[in-house]
C-alpha cells in the first residue's frame with residue numbers, strides 16, 4: 001500500500017558516527033564534504049485521509065525496515081530522478097503532542113543522505129531553503145483491524161465502513177504487522193502524472209471497498225462510471241481467483257480419492273468425491289492428508305497396490321515413497 005504524508009525536510013549536520021553509518025552503504029568511502037544529509041518524517045500514528053492508522057509496532061517496524069531504502073525526488077520532470085538513501089531511522093514519541101484520537105503522537109523520523117553532485121545541486125538548495133513536501137511511502141501490511149469491533153476488516157468479519165460513524169465513534173482501520181518497506185519518494189507537485197494517478201486510484205479503490213461492504217450489507221449503492229469500471233475489474237479478478245480455487249479443489253479431490261482408495265479399498269471413488277464436495281477447502285485438505293497418511297502406511301506393505309491407479313488424470317509421483 002502507498003501512504004502519503006505531509007512532511008518537513010530539513011538539513012542536518014553529520015557526525016563521525018553517522019558518516020560511518022552512511023559509508024556502510026557506499027561503494028567508496030565518502031568524506032563529510034561529499035555528502036549532504038537531511039531529516040525527514042516518513043509517517044506517524046495519525047488517522048490519515050484514508051481513515052487508516054499505523055499502530056506503534058507498525059511504526060517501529062517501518063523505522064527498522066526503511067534503513068537502507070532509496071528514495072526518489074519526483075519533483076523535477078526535466079532532471080533524472082535524484083536519489084537519496086535513508087541511513088538511520090527511529091520511532092519517536094513527540095512530547096506534549098497528541099494525535100486526533102488524543103493518543104501520544106509518534107512518528108518515524110529518518111535521516112537520509114545524498115552525494116553532493118551537480119545533479120543534486122538544485123534539490124539541496126531547496127532543502128536548505130526549507131521546503132514542505134509530501135512523502136509517499138510504500139509498504140506491505142497484513143493487519144487490518146476495525147476500530148469499532150476489533151475484527152479483521154479485510155476478510156469481512158466486520159461490517160463497519162471506514163469513515164462512517166457508529167455511536168459517535170468514527171470508524172478507522174488500524175494497520176499492523178508490517179511485512180516489508182519497499183520505497184519512499186517525494187511527490188511535491190500534485191499535477192505530477194504518476195503521483196496523481198496513484199492517489200486517485202487508491203482513493204477510488206477505497207471507495208470501492210466501502211461500496212462492496214455496503215452492497216454486502218444490503219444497502220442501495222450509486223456508482224460513478226469510474227467505480228463501475230473498477231468494480232468490474234475487481235469482479236474479473238475475483239472470478240480468476242475463483243477459477244484457480246476450482247482447479248485447486250479438483251486437484252485436492254483427485255488426491256483425496258486416490259489416497260482413499262488405497263487406504264480403504266472397499267470405498268467407491270464417487271462416494272469419496274461426494275464427501276469431498278460437501279466440505280470446505282480446509283476440511284478437504286485435512287481429509288486428503290488423513291487418507292494420505294493411511295495410504296502411506298499401506299502402500300509400502302502391499303507393493304501390488306502401487307499398480308492400482310485411480311483414473312489417468314493423476315500422475316503417480318506421490319507414490320514414490
Ligand SMILES: [Zn+2]
Nearest residue numbers: 146149158160
Ligand atoms: Zn468492525
